[in-house]
Amino acid sequence: MSQAIHRTMQQVERALTEALALAAAAREHIHRHPELSGQERETATLIVRTLEGKGFExxxxxxxxxxxxxxPGHGRYAVGLRADMDALPIQExxxxxxxxQHPGIMHACGHDIHLAVALGLxxxxxxxxxxxxxxxLVCFESSEEVLPGGALPILASPAFQRHRPDIMLALxxxxxLPVGALGMRxxxxxxSGNEVNITLRGRGGHAALPHGLVDPIVCAAQTIIALQTIASRNAHPLxxxxxxxxxxxxxxxxxxxxxxxxxxxTLRTFDEQWRAEAKERIAHIATHTAQAMGATAEVDxxxxxxxxxxxxxxxxxxKRILASSPAIDAIVDLEQRMTTDDFAYFAQQMPSLYFRLGVDSPHGLHSAHFCPKDGAIEVGVRAMLALVLGLQPPA
Structure with a gap:
């Protein structure tokens, strides 16, 4: 962390203490009142109420x-931050x-933490x-958890284009990871991710008289086994x-x-050319496996x-900026991950950094028992502040 960044962080320390208290309170409210994708209106209202009158447009x-x-800042370049707002249909x-307090709805993916960090920042x-x-530019995004996601409407909006960042961040x-640790790669x-839907149609009837039927269950079993050769025999081993x-x-x-x-x-991979080829293989194998058994396949x-x-x-x-931050105990080199996030759309259009914030929960994401530690909010806010101040747009 440079001396200039350190001096600026010292200047905002008193304000940061108050900001962290407000962020923690907001997190508890958001966690208590989770909202599903596309329905985060109370969450959006809380964000407006928290930031209005503070100099934000x-x-x-x-x-x-x-x-x-x-x-607005010094005007030489702009930094954006994405924070997703939606919860999951899980009974906490x-x-x-x-x-x-909403039956069957829970912030089980940590989006309440993401929002608290964004508000604190x-x-x-x-x-x-x-x-x-x-x-x-802080982007509070609806509907990350469900396709087509909320990133594309933000990217296409006149407001985003008017204040288009040179760098995008997300955590x-x-x-x-323990509280105090960050991970990045x-x-x-x-x-990437694709939803794969296959409908197999045969001719049903009495299960004791299979000789006169075209059994789509047996066809489905054969299809699933045959499709596994895409990953084991068609994909490059690396x-x-x-x-x-x-x-x-x-x-x-x-x-x-x-x-x-x-x-x-679901289909997941990292190469767009292979992704397109794999989709063709799925359709080919499903169609011809069904035909071989007298059935038909509809592939979507x-x-x-x-x-x-x-x-x-x-x-x-x-890594250089955060190495000397007293809030950060470790920066971990992450492996590639087969999950998806529509922050990828931001990363397609501008230099971006998406990293992991340690929250030290014994239960994983999307679990009814997921319980991130409160101390992670301060680590996230301090890390984001250092990055906003220190990062420079790549040449």
Whole structure:
């Protein structure tokens, strides 16, 4: 951390204490009142109430719940931060004093932590001398958890284009890292994703009379096994590829062979050319496996988020900036990850850095017991402040 950044951090320390208290209170409120994708209106209202009158230009995204908060700075370049707002359809079982009051809805992916960090950063940034901070654009994003996500409407909005950042930042809660640790990786970090839907149609009837039927359940079993050769035999051995099916649905019963079976799965990889080839292989194998068994296959592959690629320059800068931060105990080099995030769309358009914030939870993301430690908020805010002040747009 440079001397200039250190001096600026000292100047905002009093404001930072207040900002952290407000961020922690906001986190508890947001966690207590989680909202599903596209429904985060109370969350958006809280954000507006927290930031209005603080010098921010608050900019709604037309037709969306998402909103932007713009704070002018020295004007030489702009830094953006994405914070996702949506919760998950999970019944919380943490027994926290601020546990969800909305049955069947929970912040089980840490988006409440992400929002608290963003609000803490925004409130602390106001206290910085204008000539010492870049222009700041905080993007509060709706609907990250469901396709098509909330990033693309933000990117296409006139407000974002008017205040377009030169650098984009985002963090994500990481239960396997202790509080005080950050994780990052240069280059391709998170996979692309596709939803794979296959409907197999045969001819159903009495299960005791299979000779007169075309059994779509047996066809589905053969199809799933055949599709596994895409990852094991078609993909390059050094190219990570996952094709998994997590849902099988049909209209049969113990003694009834159904007319149809529906398979729902996901394709994950890191290479766009191979991604396109894999989608063709899925359709080819499913269609011809069904034909070989006298059935038909309807294949619908929905494009999800692209591969998330971190700027190597920003990762290298971030490690240098944060190495001497008293709030950071360790910076961990991460492995590639097969999960997805629509922050990848931001990273396609501008140099970006997406890193992991240690929250030290014994239970993982998307668990009803996921319980990040409160101390992670301060670490996240201090890390983001240092990065906003210290990062420079790559040449």
């Amino acid at each position: 608050l900019l709604p995204i037309p037709g969306q719940v998402s909103l932007l908060a713009y704070l 079982q943490t027994n926290l004093p601020y546990a969800s 925004a409130l602390a940034a106001v206290a910085m001398p204008t000539d010492q901070r870049p222009d700041l 994500h809660a990481e239960p396997t 240069p280059g391709p970090y998170m996979a 190219l990570p590829t996952v094709l998994s099916f997590g849902h099988i649905e049909n209209g049969g019963a113990m003694n009834i062979v159904p007319d149809w079976v529906r398979l729902e799965g 592959i929905v494009d999800g988020y692209p591969t998330l690629v971190n700027s190597p320059s920003l990762v290298a800068q971030a």
